[in-house]
Amino acid sequence: MLWETARLALRAILRNALRSFLTVLGIVIGVASVIAMVTVGQGSQAQVTADVAKLGTNILMLRPGGRGMAPGPGGGASVARPFDLRMVARLEHGLDEIETAAPVSNGTATVVAGGENYRTQITATDARYLEAANWPLVAGRNFTEAEARSGAAACILGETVRREIFGGLDPIGQSLRLEAMSCKVIGLLAAKGASSFGSDQDDVVLMPIRTFQRRIAGNDDVGTVYIRVADGVATEDAAVAITYLMREIRRIGPEEEDDFDVIDMKQLASMLTQITGVLSGLLAAVAAVSLLVGGIGIMNIMLVSVTERTREIGIRLAVGAQARQVLMQFLVEAIVLSLMGGVLGIVLGLGLAAVAARFMAIPFTPDPAVVLLAFAFSALVGVIFGFFPARAAARLDPIEALRHE
Amino acid sequence: MAGDPPLIRLRGVTRLYGQGAAEVRALDGVDLDIARGEFVAIMGPSGSGKSTAMNVIGCLDRPTSGQYLFEGVEIAGLDRDQRALLRRNYLGFIFQGYNLLPRTSALDNVELPLIYKGMPRAERIARALEALEMVGLKGREHHDPSQLSGGQQQRVAIARALAGDPRVLLADEPTGNLDTRRSVEIMDLLVSLRRQRELTIVMVTHEDDMAAYADRIIWMVDGRIDSERRNGKVA
Numbered sequence: 176m177l178w179e180t181a182r183l184a185l186r187a188i189l190r191n192a193l194r195s196f197l198t199v200l201g202i203v204i205g206v207a208s209v210i211a212m213v214t215v216g217q218g219s220q221a222q223v224t225a226d227v228a229k230l231g232t233n234i235l236m237l238r239p240g241g242r243g244m245a246p247g248p249g250g251g252a253s254v255a256r257p258f259d260l261r262m263v264a265r266l267e268h269g270l271d272e273i274e275t276a277a278p279v280s281n282g283t284a285t286v287v288a289g290g291e292n293y294r295t296q297i298t299a300t301d302a303r304y305l306e307a308a309n310w311p312l313v314a315g316r317n318f319t320e321a322e323a324r325s326g327a328a329a330c331i332l333g334e335t336v337r338r339e340i341f342g343g344l345d346p347i348g349q350s351l352r353l354e355a356m357s358c359k360v361i362g363l364l365a366a367k368g369a370s371s372f373g374s375d376q377d378d379v380v381l382m383p384i385r386t387f388q389r390r391i392a393g394n395d396d397v398g399t400v401y402i403r404v405a406d407g408v409a410t411e412d413a414a415v416a417i418t419y420l421m422r423e424i425r426r427i428g429p430e431e432e433d434d435f436d437v438i439d440m441k442q443l444a445s446m447l448t449q450i451t452g453v454l455s456g457l458l459a460a461v462a463a464v465s466l467l468v469g470g471i472g473i474m475n476i477m478l479v480s481v482t483e484r485t486r487e488i489g490i491r492l493a494v495g496a497q498a499r500q501v502l503m504q505f506l507v508e509a510i511v512l513s514l515m516g517g518v519l520g521i522v523l524g525l526g527l528a529a530v531a532a533r534f535m536a537i538p539f540t541p542d543p544a545v546v547l548l549a550f551a552f553s554a555l556v557g558v559i560f561g562f563f564p565a566r567a568a569a570r571l572d573p574i575e576a577l578r579h580e
Numbered sequence: 581m582a583g584d585p586p587l588i589r590l591r592g593v594t595r596l597y598g599q600g601a602a603e604v605r606a607l608d609g610v611d612l613d614i615a616r617g618e619f620v621a622i623m624g625p626s627g628s629g630k631s632t633a634m635n636v637i638g639c640l641d642r643p644t645s646g647q648y649l650f651e652g653v654e655i656a657g658l659d660r661d662q663r664a665l666l667r668r669n670y671l672g673f674i675f676q677g678y679n680l681l682p683r684t685s686a687l688d689n690v691e692l693p694l695i696y697k698g699m700p701r702a703e704r705i706a707r708a709l710e711a712l713e714m715v716g717l718k719g720r721e722h723h724d725p726s727q728l729s730g731g732q733q734q735r736v737a738i739a740r741a742l743a744g745d746p747r748v749l750l751a752d753e754p755t756g757n758l759d760t761r762r763s764v765e766i767m768d769l770l771v772s773l774r775r776q777r778e779l780t781i782v783m784v785t786h787e788d789d790m791a792a793y794a795d796r797i798i799w800m801v802d803g804r805i806d807s808e809r810r811n812g813k814v815a
Contacts, residue, residue, distance in 0.1 A: 179695060190683055490679050493640065494693035494740070495668020497661045573640045577679060 177507070180500075184508035188515070198476040199516030201469025202556060206520025206549050207527060208462035213545050214528035216455020218537040220448050225538075227444035234307075235414055236438040237266075237276075237400040237421070255434045257396035260384070262424055266400070269420050272413040274405040277307045278384050280398040284391060286340055286380060288351035293339040296379045297353070299387030307401050315347045315362030318383055326385030331362035333379035353380065356390040369536045410439050466552070469516065470560040477509050477564035488568050489576025502569035509561020510554055517553025521546055585652040586613040587747065587780055588637060593646035593656075595632050595803075606632040607643065608803035616747075619774060619781040621791040624800035631752065633800065634784045638671055638750040639663040651747075668696055672741030676753035678733040680725040686712060686736045687721040693744045711739035715769060731762035735769070742773065749774075751783040755790055767793045 188195045239255035260278060267276040280299040285292060298304075301323040305312065315331070322329050330353065337346050346360045367376040388395055404413040414437045421427075421435055481488070488501055525541055532539035595607040606629045614620050614637075622630045635641035636648065639655070642663065648656040655666065667673075672693075680689045690708035699707070712721055715735040725733050734754060741749055751770070755763035771793055774781055783794065791797050792811065799807045 179701075183695075486679065487681055490681060491692070491696075492664065493638075493667065493673050493679075494744075495664050495696045497664045497696075499661070500696065574635055577640075577675070 177503075180503055180507045181511060183504065184511045187508055188512055194476070195512060195515075198473055199469070199512055199519070201472040202466065202513050202516030202553055203469075203520040203523060205462060205466030205469045206517050206553055207524035208465060209459050210521055210524025210545065210549055211527040211531065212455050212458040212462055214525065214539070214541055215531050215535070215537070216451055216458070217542055217545075218528070218532050218540050219451050219455075219535070221540055222537040223444060223447045223451060227440055227447075232441050232444075233404040233406075233408075233410060234440040235402040235404060235410055235417065236436075236440065236443075237402060237417065238398075238436045238438065239434065240436045256425065257394075257398075258400060258435075259395045259397055263397060263400055265424055266402075266417065266420060269424075270413075270416050272405055272408045272416045274403045275303050275307060276403075277301060277303045277401045278397040278399075279304065279401055280384055280387055280392065280396065282387065282391060284353050284380070286336060286351055286353055288340045288349065291340045293336060295333075295336050295339075297387060297391065298379050298381050299384040299391075300381065301384055304381070304401070307403055310367070311365045312362045313365045314345075315360070317362060323383045323385065326383055326389050328356060328358045328386060328390075329361045329383065330358045331364060331381040332360055333364050333381075334366035334377040335375055336378060336380055337363055353382070354391055356386075358382065358386075410441060414439060466556060470513070470556040473509055473513055473516075473557065474560035474563060477505065477512075477561055478567065480508075481505065481564050481568040484568075485571060485576050485579035488571050489573050489579065492571070492573035493577060498569040501571075502565045505565035505568045506558065506561045509565065510557035513553045513557035513561075514550070517550050517556075520553070521549055524549075584616070585649070587616040587618075587651060588612070588614040588782075589647070589649040589652075590637070590643075591647040591649075593633075593636060593643045593648060595629075595636060595641065596644045605803045607636065609646070610803070610805055612798065612805060614780060614782065617774075617778050617780055618796065619771075619794045620783070621794035621797045622782065622784045622800060623786060623788075623791055623797055624806070626786075628800040629803040630784045630800050632803075634750055634752055634782065637748075637782055638673060639666045668693065668744070670747045672744065672746035672749045674734065674737045674741050674749070674751045674754045676756035678725070678730070678737045678757075680733055680736055680740075682726070683724055685722045685724060686717060686728070686739075689725070689736055690740045690743050693740060697744060707743055708739070711743040712736070714742070714773070715739045729762075730758050731765060734758065734762075734766055738766075738769065738773070742777070742779075745777075746779075748780045748782060751781060753785055754783065755785070755787065760789075763787075763790065 239257055258278070263276050263278045267273055277300055282297045282299070283294060284297050285294045302318045302320055305317055312331070317331070318327070318329055330351075332346055340346070340351060341349065346363060349360050350357055351360060352358070364377065364379070364381070369375055384397065402413070402417065404410050417437055418433065422433065425434060427434065491501060528541070529539050590610050590612040593607055593610045594605065597604040597606055608629075610633060622633055624630045632641065636643055639658070642658070643656050646656065647654060650666070650670070658666065681692070687705070687708050690711050691704050694704040694707055709721060712718060715738050717732060717735050717739065720728065720732065725736070728736065749770075754770070755766055758766060767790055770781060773779060783790070785791050795811055797809045797811065798805055799809070
């Protein structure tokens with residue numbers, strides 16, 4: 176009987192194909208947006224996790240700043256003292272917990288070569304950076320220790336910079352101008368693509384930090400220290416040891432707050448995951464509202480349908496249908512309708528997510544549990560919003576219904 | 581046959597609509613016996629209660645008071661769903677406006693009551709085809725009502741009413757929308773089916789020509805049976 180009812184419902188729906196489609200459009204859009212949001216959200220979480228895994232979970236980042244160093248209301252009165260290379264060296268040699276400590280400074284500069292002109296990011300560092308960042312070269316070579324120490328005018332290009340400046344030419348051995356300095360290209364980085372936040376990681380020029388300090392920044396500052404923790408040492412323990420040593424190096428009194436931050440990449444990762452999770456949850460909640468609206472659309476059209484088909488209901492009652500059977504018929508019709516909407520929405524949502532994943536360079540990871548949930552939810556929408564019209568149909572008086580025009 | 585209770589027995593059946601000053605006595609103490617196999621026509625001016633009588637006999641409506649015995653069983657107090665079961669298993673209806681499901685083939689229309697009987701699909705189709713052949717619509721099983729003439733539509737309705745093998749056929753102005761020739765064809769069909777199937781027919785009509793096909797004509801006025809006349813013809 177249920178199968179029979181479903182078959183009849185399907186027939187009634189197909190009899191009015193266009194109207195049925197318009198009716199379920201709300202459900203289609205609602206389900207599609209939920210599926211797309213959640214799938215993209217999960218993809219970017221996977222991306223963040225993968226990024227961090229690539230970087231290594233045994234990395235700590237050290238930055239000037241700290242809790243007491245937030246800019247006060249008076250303006251930038253409380254800027255943290257910058258780091259310098261001597262401090263980095265003391266830190267690296269002073270602690271067994273640290274395997275390497277790579278100084279990094281960032282800046283921007285205009286690159287000029289052969290009439291081409293391009294503004295890009297500078298990452299100034301030393302010879303250990305590529306290994307620390309797990310970033311291979313596709314051509315040329317890394318800085319030598321000597322080049323790093325002496326501040327040689329050598330640079331390594333990211334893929335985007337190479338494309339913008341040199342096009343199809345081989346950049347290795349070429350010279351380019353970075354602001355006021357001339358610089359020789361010695362290496363080319365492997366393309367990485369966009370980061371978790373959509374910035375182009377290949378839009379970069381690497382150079383020795385001493386060169387950057389002397390020729391571009393005009394100071395001895397070091398922006399950040401990337402610390403690789405020695406094997407077998409917990410990053411939490413290393414962070415404590417680093418904090419103690421840093422307070423000593425920077426002569427911070429017992430009453431004073433730290434003027435630096437130790438950032439654990441692991442914590443950063445879980446924070447990022449949390450943020451993307453909250454964001455995609457929020458978006459999914461908004462999408463869920465459109466599901467509600469879609470459900471009301473179904474209820475509306477089913478009520479219209481009950482009115483239009485009053486005579487049909489009368490006929491069914493006359494030939495011996497019981498109230499329960501009429502109720503079931505309209506309820507099943509609403510459920511079949513919203514399930515069709517749900518399936519269409521799932522297909523559309525996964526399609527959208529696949530396209531978005533491609534553009535955002537994140538993995539496309541459809542989650543069967545989410546798909547199943549969306550399917551079940553659209554059935555539930557049918558039950559909830561179909562019940563009221565179905566009950567209205569079942570309560571019709573057979574004589575009145577037969578007389579209805 | 582004399583010792584059997586009548587198939588249908590109404591005693592003091594009253595049906596009130598509305599309340600207080602607006603109260604309408606659609607039926608006012610109707611006593612009526614209809615024997616098994618009898619063909620009864622109910623006539624009367626509009627508002628005389630003939631349709632209400634038909635609805636009560638057809639279990640579409642229930643009396644406000646009085647007795648309704650069907651095959652000797654009291655059924656006046658049955659609820660909606662119980663009356664639906666009675667209609668499903670013992671009664672068949674045809675209407676002035678045919679009341680076929682639109683955009684639904686003749687076959688599917690005739691199948692409808694069998695679905696509610698819970699008959700398996702193959703058997704249902706066989707029964708429906710048989711019923712359509714019986715009313716002379718073989719070859720039109722897959723036509724929609726819109727593709728059929730009025731007389732053909734009423735034949736589909738008759739097939740639908742009889743597919744479930746009911747005891748009583750209730751006909752509400754069955755020829756009201758048809759011209760004289762089609763009307764005669766439909767009445768001839770009803771009479772011949774009645775003979776083949778020992779069917780009891782209760783028909784509401786306001787046309788004397790159609791009432792003439794019945795064994796007995798009941799004339800209603802103001803919710804009461806005013807007079808009764810037996811036709812000379814023996815069915």
